Amino acid sequence: MHGHPIEFMFPNDHGSIAWTLMIVLYPYITGLVAGAFVVAALYHVFGKKELAPVARFALAASFSFCAFATMPLLLHLHQPQRAFNIMFTPNFTSAMAGFGFIYSFYLTLLGVEILLVFRDDIVARANRRGVEGWLYKVLALGVTNQTPGSRALDHKWISALSVIGIPAACVLHGYVGFIFGGIKANPWWSTALMPVIFLCSAIVSGVAMLILLYVIASKFRRVQVDDECLRSMMRTLWLFLILAVALEELELLNMAYESGAQWAMLSRLIHEKLHFSFTWLQLILGSVVPFFLLLIGMRRGLHPGVRIGLGTVSGLLVLIQVMSMRWNVVIGGQLLSKSFRGFNNYLPEFGGREGLGVAVLVFCLPFVLMFALGKILPLWKTDAADGH
Amino acid sequence: MNCTPTGCPSCQPAAVAPASVASPGLAPSSATPADPGRREFVWDAIRTFSFGALTLTALPILVAEADADDDPKAAAPPADPSATVGAAKRKRTVLFGYLVDTTKCIGCGGCMLACKNENAVPDDQFRTWVERYVYYKDGRVEVDTCTSGNFSFDQKPALDPKVVDKAFFVPKLCNHCVETPCIQVCPVGASLMTKDGVVLIDHERCIGCAYCVQACPFGTRFINHKTNTADKCTWCYHRVAKGEKPACVEVCPTGTRIFGDINDPDSDISKVLAVHRIDVLKSYLGTRPKTRYIGLTSEVV
Numbered sequence: 001m002h003g004h005p006i007e008f009m010f011p012n013d014h015g016s017i018a019w020t021l022m023i024v025l026y027p028y029i030t031g032l033v034a035g036a037f038v039v040a041a042l043y044h045v046f047g048k049k050e051l052a053p054v055a056r057f058a059l060a061a062s063f064s065f066c067a068f069a070t071m072p073l074l075l076h077l078h079q080p081q082r083a084f085n086i087m088f089t090p091n092f093t094s095a096m097a098g099f100g101f102i103y104s105f106y107l108t109l110l111g112v113e114i115l116l117v118f119r120d121d122i123v124a125r126a127n128r129r130g131v132e133g134w135l136y137k138v139l140a141l142g143v144t145n146q147t148p149g150s151r152a153l154d155h156k157w158i159s160a161l162s163v164i165g166i167p168a169a170c171v172l173h174g175y176v177g178f179i180f181g182g183i184k185a186n187p188w189w190s191t192a193l194m195p196v197i198f199l200c201s202a203i204v205s206g207v208a209m210l211i212l213l214y215v216i217a218s219k220f221r222r223v224q225v226d227d228e229c230l231r232s233m234m235r236t237l238w239l240f241l242i243l244a245v246a247l248e249e250l251e252l253l254n255m256a257y258e259s260g261a262q263w264a265m266l267s268r269l270i271h272e273k274l275h276f277s278f279t280w281l282q283l284i285l286g287s288v289v290p291f292f293l294l295l296i297g298m299r300r301g302l303h304p305g306v307r308i309g310l311g312t313v314s315g316l317l318v319l320i321q322v323m324s325m326r327w328n329v330v331i332g333g334q335l336l337s338k339s340f341r342g343f344n345n346y347l348p349e350f351g352g353r354e355g356l357g358v359a360v361l362v363f364c365l366p367f368v369l370m371f372a373l374g375k376i377l378p379l380w381k382t383d384a385a386d387g388h
Numbered sequence: 389m390n391c392t393p394t395g396c397p398s399c400q401p402a403a404v405a406p407a408s409v410a411s412p413g414l415a416p417s418s419a420t421p422a423d424p425g426r427r428e429f430v431w432d433a434i435r436t437f438s439f440g441a442l443t444l445t446a447l448p449i450l451v452a453e454a455d456a457d458d459d460p461k462a463a464a465p466p467a468d469p470s471a472t473v474g475a476a477k478r479k480r481t482v483l484f485g486y487l488v489d490t491t492k493c494i495g496c497g498g499c500m501l502a503c504k505n506e507n508a509v510p511d512d513q514f515r516t517w518v519e520r521y522v523y524y525k526d527g528r529v530e531v532d533t534c535t536s537g538n539f540s541f542d543q544k545p546a547l548d549p550k551v552v553d554k555a556f557f558v559p560k561l562c563n564h565c566v567e568t569p570c571i572q573v574c575p576v577g578a579s580l581m582t583k584d585g586v587v588l589i590d591h592e593r594c595i596g597c598a599y600c601v602q603a604c605p606f607g608t609r610f611i612n613h614k615t616n617t618a619d620k621c622t623w624c625y626h627r628v629a630k631g632e633k634p635a636c637v638e639v640c641p642t643g644t645r646i647f648g649d650i651n652d653p654d655s656d657i658s659k660v661l662a663v664h665r666i667d668v669l670k671s672y673l674g675t676r677p678k679t680r681y682i683g684l685t686s687e688v689v
């Protein structure tokens with residue numbers, strides 16, 4: 001009886017992994033797109049009125065993240081100048097080939113919805129003088145007269161786009177999960193649950209990000225955080241956190257229980273290679289702790305200040321959870337050599353095209369865009385006139 | 389409902405319905421008076437959405453159909469060697485195959501050296517390599533490679549027969565699979581299969597996304613540091629297209645590596661395939677490798 005061979009990696013796996021930090025960042029940012037959109041849709045489609053204070057901002061946030069979702073991909077490509085081949089000569093048996101189309105569709109949808117949601121404000125400013133006036137005229141698509149009829153039509157469109165946007169968000173992010181889930185060569189990725197897991201964690205990250213941004217923006221704007229709105233977001237976060245974590249753990253439980261051919265190595269991956277980022281960050285700090293914090297923070301009649309504190313901390317922890325989940329999937333999956341007998345190492349470098357520095361920079365860009373959008377559009381307005 | 393696809397009038401409106409699926413409830417007739425500019429904008433948006441939706445649903449089907457004909461996969465024989473002779477009789481086209489007889493390999497590394505020289509493969513990357521499996525008396529199995537110097541295992545300390553039961557070498561290279569996950573996942577079609585069954589990469593098209601590197605279960609693909617595109621063994625297509633042998637086959641002193649047309653019953657490879665028990669790597673993944681092996685054990689992956 002021969003035991004298991006030890007520590008051997010295929011030579012091309014040595015010392016480098018093919019998908020680095022940028023590919024961790026990419027699903028993270030697209031997740032925020034989908035998640036923020038869901039919050040806007042909860043208001044526009046599911047009539048969650050208490051979310052009114054963040055509904056418009058949620059759309060702008062979703063758009064801002066979406067606008068930069070391709071950046072990490074471009075930085076990762078070894079031949080970025082050929083990136084558009086993915087749309088010019090797509091190979092549709094590839095899960096990746098749909099990206100250009102799904103992404104463009106979603107970005108357009110978000111852009112149009114924003115123009116419609118803010119149309120009243122845009123039109124009202126279109127008769128300003130100079131460059132400013134021109135900017136708003138362009139945003140009004142050149143049509144600056146509004147009638148009650150046209151407003152009604154706008155609202156129909158907003159609802160329709162929100163309705164289309166929900167499955168589109170699911171496709172956008174479920175598809176990202178599928179890119180990993182469809183790789184049978186990799187036992188850490190290959191599971192039909194992957195798209196669903198990605199989708200749930202996307203929603204989780206989007207809601208958490210909105211909670212955080214709402215609290216921070218309110219501080220800067222010196223306005224009170226709407227208690228009901230915050231409570232509702234925390235409840236949504238709590239529910240989706242349970243769903244996301246349950247799916248993630250079920251997947252793992254299933255692997256462990258089946259104890260298939262690769263389980264011995266996968267369990268080593270979890271316990272040795274991903275011990276900190278999985279057990280501590282993703283599971284304990286990012287899932288268990290915010291579960292309880294949110295549970296307390298959701299209680300009716302809680303002091304608003306306490307609620308804000310609990311919401312902010314859990315938002316932050318959940319964002320860490322999702323980031324580490326992306327890391328554990330994307331990087332973790334590549335640490336195990338295809339020989340299933342040895343592990344790679346990876347720590348992102350600071351400099352370089354795919355380094356930590358650039359990653360941080362890329363991640364800051366959506367916030368800059370959000371800030372800019374906030375300068376030209378009233379992102380925090382909750383006007384009763386918008387018919388909801 | 390029990391009616392034929394064409395004959396039932398009540399079905400026909402349903403059959404046309406999908407064209408408007410992308411814009412439920414958005415017909416302009418229901419719109420209250422809006423000015424022409426706005427209406428045009430609305431219609432533009434409808435067109436964009438419908439186009440997007442149609443492309444996403446229709447194209448994969450069209451592409452799958454186009455793929456179906458004229459495909460070397462159709463001619464590829466199954467792993468079962470007894471079937472290859474029958475396939476060869478049909479004598480359709482050349483279909484290349486590769487066989488590694490691990491019982492003959494002496495781990496000299498000549499093939500690795502030849503490959504490096506022939507294909508200008510960067511130092512720390514490999515289109516082919518040789519693995520050594522060592523079975524110790526205490527039950528351990530160790531695997532290693534020799535990826536430096538002249539690639540010969542002679543550079544390593546000799547094994548001690550007192551503690552070792554058996555040891556053998558297994559050369560590895562691209563399997564030129566029939567059901568290639570690498571071609572499947574390439575988003576731009578830069579990975580392709582020639583009519584004679586060789587899997588190649590178009591370095592002018594490759595965007596360097598490395599999806600194929602992830603998808604290949606055998607670790608044979610890498611992003612070439614020099615070209616910044618995906619790379620792997622081509623069975624020396626530039627040579628075999630001229631009737632020569634791949635460089636590794638040419639230099640192998642023991643006849644471990646055999647290459648040829650498996651559609652030709654008289655080729656060297658067909659003759660060996662016809663009489664030996666043949667195996668392929670990771671057969672459970674269903675990629676149907678065309679690089680075949682003699683003498684594998686369950687420890688070899």
Ligand code: SF4
Pocket residue numbers: 561562563564565568569570571587603604605606607608609620675
């Ligand atoms: S061995 Fe890998 S690279 Fe070669 S054809 Fe099979 S899947 Fe593709």
Ligand code: SF4
Pocket residue numbers: 573574575576577578579589593594595596597598599600601617618
């Ligand atoms: S790296 Fe090149 S060959 Fe491989 S999947 Fe990407 S585009 Fe295709």
